[in-house]
Amino acid sequence: MFRVIARAYIKEGFEKEAIEAAQSEGAIQQLMERGEIMTVGCFKWERNVFVYCECIDRQLEPEELLPGMAAFLDDWPGQRAARKWVPMIDVFHFNEPASYDHWLRKDTVERRVGRVAHLKPEMAASYIYYHYQLQEEQAFHGPKYEIIAMHENMLFGYQEFPAVVEKPALPGKLSTAGTPADWGDSRMDLHFQPWEDGHLYFKPVEQLFAHYCEFSKKRLKNGG
Numbered sequence: 001m002f003r004v005i006a007r008a009y010i011k012e013g014f015e016k017e018a019i020e021a022a023q024s025e026g027a028i029q030q031l032m033e034r035g036e037i038m039t040v041g042c043f044k045w046e047r048n049v050f051v052y053c054e055c056i057d058r059q060l061e062p063e064e065l066l067p068g069m070a071a072f073l074d075d076w077p078g079q080r081a082a083r084k085w086v087p088m089i090d091v092f093h094f095n096e097p098a099s100y101d102h103w104l105r106k107d108t109v110e111r112r113v114g115r116v117a118h119l120k121p122e123m124a125a126s127y128i129y130y131h132y133q134l135q136e137e138q139a140f141h142g143p144k145y146e147i148i149a150m151h152e153n154m155l156f157g158y159q160e161f162p163a164v165v166e167k168p169a170l171p172g173k174l175s176t177a178g179t180p181a182d183w184g185d186s187r188m189d190l191h192f193q194p195w196e197d198g199h200l201y202f203k204p205v206e207q208l209f210a211h212y213c214e215f216s217k218k219r220l221k222n223g224g
Contacts, residue, residue: 001038001097002059003052005149005156006085009074010047018049018072022208025068032213036060038103041158041210043114049073049208050114051085052147052158056100061085088149088156092131094142098169105212111161112210115202118193119153130179130186136172139179141165153193157202 010018022042031037038054049069051062062085063070073084097103119127131148133139143163149156180186192200 001100001103002055003090003097003147004055004059004062005053005088005090005147005158006051006062007088007151007154007156008049008051008062008069008085009076010044010049011072011074012047014072015047018069019044019208021068021072022049022066025066027067028065028211031060031065032211035213037211037213038100039112039210039212040065041112041114042066042208043156043205044208045114045116045205048116048154050088050116050156050205052114054097054103086151088151090147091128091150091155092135092148094135094146095144095166095168096170102169105160105164107162107164109160109212112207113159113161113204114207115157115159115204117155117157117202119150119155119191120193121153123191124150124153127188127191130188133174133176133179134183136174137176137179138168138172139177140183141167155202 028037028040032040036056036058037060038056040051040053043050043052051065053060053062053065070084075082075084076086078086128150142165143159144166145158145160145164147158149158189200194200195203
């Protein structure tokens with residue numbers, strides 16, 4: 001299992017066309033029917049677009065998921081070849097796929113949510129430091145499917161509700177105990193740029209689509 005999160009930026013004046021292209025994309029349905037995707041979601045904030053995908057046997061590229069959006073997306077600089085999507089770095093998760101069966105949803109998901117926040121650039125290293133400790137020391141458990149990714153100082157988070165909380169199936173990578181006993185001592189309130197209305201932390205964003213592959217449910221019922 002591979003979890004892919006990427007960010008794109010819609011060309012000015014093409015927001016309507018980009019949304020329609022995302023919502024009518026046929027490639028995703030084909031990939032799901034071929035058994036290559038377990039869960040996929042697309043979310044939008046202003047002209048930013050985010051895609052979250054759980055790939056079953058190989059790591060899919062965002063261009064494979066949403067080829068119809070390409071004409072309505074700006075190019076990102078930084079590499080020799082033009083690119084429409086930039087990968088976002090996984091900076092925190094409570095859990096990760098240990099196997100296909102481990103990652104299957106056992107109960108109905110009522111909501112799939114995308115959310116965004118901005119870090120103060122000078123606090124990015126501290127944010128990653130605290131969250132990596134928490135993640136790999138497994139200091140406390142949290143939502144199984146939640147994940148936070150970063151590009152530049154923008155954070156994108158994916159969540160599912162109702163949340164499933166369970167002990168990670170894979171062991172942590174650290175044997176230390178550096179996570180504050182009281183998570184409040186990490187002072188996450190000092191890490192985030194406030195929104196214009198003064199709100200700190202994450203805000204939910206618009207969902208363009210979210211799908212969970214039906215064949216996964218059938219496979220679970222049939223015992224694999």
